[in-house]
Amino acid sequence: MDASDDQPDPRPGTGAVPASVEAAWGLKPRPQKGPKRGLTLDGIVAAAVAVADAEGLEAASMGRVAKELGVSTMALYRYVATKDELVTLMVDGAFGPPEPLPEDAAADWRAGLRHWYQAIGAAMFAHPWAVAHVPSGGPPVTPNQLAALDQALYILRDTPLTEFEKVATALLVSNQVRAEVTIALAMGGNKDMERLMNEYSHFLLRVSAAGRLPHLRTAVEGGAFDEPDTEPPRNPSDYDEFAFGLERVLDGVQALIDARRPG
Template structure:
């Protein structure tokens, strides 16, 4: 019989692809894996990833906590299922042209992260081997079909784009959370902070001329201390420029 050590990937992969587990005796289950995943997404959307516990999901579904383990082995596996489910929201079509295609890929992921900010908190360490995540990767690669690049270059570009989007989206989500927690906009925060800095001799702008000049100009342009969406768009354009140069496109 083919067995696996506890914590191995087999059951998670089977759950991701809808492969049924071994038959169980007793009454027919009241729920499905999909019910558990949907409940996890609802909780994460409402209260963040830390709120996603087996007890909380059981409460949402009106069942005993231990009964959830009939459907998923544990929280880590549930998070992988939730991640793959969220990737299923990404569109499949692409606009014409590699540059427009990659821009669409990045923009769609940016919007997904803002719909489900908890995705940015998942630190899997390894890729999720589910159908929607495979489809996401396939689409990212398909956007570059016309480019004369080798497979390793294609994979590296996908990784680079994903890193840019995640980093910028994390900055955007964190800024919004800071504004909610403090009750202050970026402008209000700076208007309160600037006089404090001005009263500290060691913070004299003359000691930090570049930081003072660039920070002032950028802040005036952004209307705040930062503009993560501008950073995202700027970084995306520079990456696309570099890809075009690399591929001679």
């Protein structure tokens, strides 16, 4: 085997990263003669996001986006190969670049990750159609995703964690906020959630009768399902109800940091 076989292929669009993502980074030549003056990848993504925000992701078909831009559907394929690639870029464009860190967030890793978590959550609530399409099965590749990751690594820069552990911590926190937002959106989508949760508690009491599911019954009787939050948070200041999950994640990171420090 030639040694060159072990090297990544530098040609655009030949690896795991879609050609449209490479184009978003400026790594792929843009069409020299577009079908309409002023048509750009950024413009296509912005138009698609506007449709999805107004009518949902299903409405943002290639044909609909082309119509919004006043071009043929085939014209879009000069910039984006598939609808899946477009969705990837839409999610990145919708969430946008990370918010600047406040001074205390830059000095205290725990405060910094709280701010980071809240900013991601606020962006997700602003574009709920995008939440289910946040990449979770692979590494981030788009410009804003990697900018957010870079910011998290900056927050963790002075900790004794290894570089692997810093990246893993950032992904852990981002997965936590995605899970919390998904639950909150589902709850907020039903205006009669309090009644439904009460019915669910009664259901659990019924199925846990006669000694079945004893630990679950103890949790129900202890109020685990009482007083549900019926409105999802809409901005960072509303995240107190999610504090338990986030703080336990941060506690785990703190324990690892403490274990890394001598003495």
